[in-house]
Amino acid sequence: MSFKLKNKVAVITGGNSGIGLGTAKLFAAEGAKVTITGRNAATIETAITEIGYDAIGIVSDVININSFEPLYERVKDTFGKIDVLVVNAGIVSLSPIEGVTEEMFDQVIDINYKGVFFTVQKALPYLNNGASIIITSSTVANKGLSGGSVYLSTKAAERALVRAFAAELVGKNIRVNALSPGSIDTPIFKKAGFAQEQEDEMNNFFVSVTPMKRAGTVEEMAKGFLFLASDDSSYMTGGDLLLDGGFRDL
Numbered sequence: 001m002s003f004k005l006k007n008k009v010a011v012i013t014g015g016n017s018g019i020g021l022g023t024a025k026l027f028a029a030e031g032a033k034v035t036i037t038g039r040n041a042a043t044i045e046t047a048i049t050e051i052g053y054d055a056i057g058i059v060s061d062v063i064n065i066n067s068f069e070p071l072y073e074r075v076k077d078t079f080g081k082i083d084v085l086v087v088n089a090g091i092v093s094l095s096p097i098e099g100v101t102e103e104m105f106d107q108v109i110d111i112n113y114k115g116v117f118f119t120v121q122k123a124l125p126y127l128n129n130g131a132s133i134i135i136t137s138s139t140v141a142n143k144g145l146s147g148g149s150v151y152l153s154t155k156a157a158e159r160a161l162v163r164a165f166a167a168e169l170v171g172k173n174i175r176v177n178a179l180s181p182g183s184i185d186t187p188i189f190k191k192a193g194f195a196q197e198q199e200d201e202m203n204n205f206f207v208s209v210t211p212m213k214r215a216g217t218v219e220e221m222a223k224g225f226l227f228l229a230s231d232d233s234s235y236m237t238g239g240d241l242l243l244d245g246g247f248r249d250l
């Protein structure tokens, strides 16, 4: 290991599963003091064991605006001010336009858009000089995909937030970037309640439209987060690291 994050304090929302968990493992191995969040206490517990290196886990739901202060206070008391904030918690919800209910719409917006905004806003007093904020957007933020109107628009909103946050925080020496994954092998569809058959169908579709003809791995995403978290990306802010096997542009 190159210890690119030696003694850096890192918070990863949605760190008990998928892309966030893969990133937490790499950050901890690279020397970071890692805090993960999620909603599920049991999977947080398992994840902490998998991550090792004295990482901590805190149950915290981004829908609840009052959850951020206790989270960031606990991080400060345990590790100190935050150097790297990975704003990664998110859900997927797919439906034809006619099938979208107000409840579905509100849930996706509350987690993927409003939750992202307040994860960053409430973190500001707890960030170290030179901090790096990374928001997990998606390659589909720039795509039109049938059935994806609500999810896609939240991912585009995240991309817009990255630009606005970066412009506003550059004077405070805080960098803000997006990482946009393509189709990555994680439990996200399962958690959204899709049957195995539907999940296989969606995964096959994404593989077929991805020039590299395969899904990405959480380990491949973690390396991108490490780049954006570390000094290796010191001249990058407001940008978007696209890790999608060529899906968007080829």
Ligand SMILES: NC(=O)c1ccc[n+]([C@@H]2O[C@H](COP(=O)([O-])OP(=O)(O)OC[C@H]3O[C@@H](n4cnc5c(N)ncnc54)[C@H](OP(=O)(O)O)[C@@H]3O)[C@@H](O)[C@H]2O)c1
Binding pocket: 013, 014, 015, 016, 017, 018, 019, 020, 037, 038, 039, 040, 041, 043, 060, 061, 062, 063, 088, 089, 090, 091, 092, 111, 136, 137, 138, 139, 180, 181, 182, 183, 184, 185, 186, 187, 188, 191
């Ligand atoms: N997988 C892909 O193909 C793909 C592609 C592009 C972008 N992304 C984005 O990548 C991010 C991570 O997704 P993933 O694929 O790794 O899926 P995942 O394995 O389902 O992870 C999602 C994470 O978000 C957390 N989360 C969801 N709602 C939350 C809430 N209200 N409060 C706090 N935490 C919450 C989950 O925690 P609990 O399990 O405890 O609820 C979980 O840790 C998401 O933003 C997603 O949109 C994924």
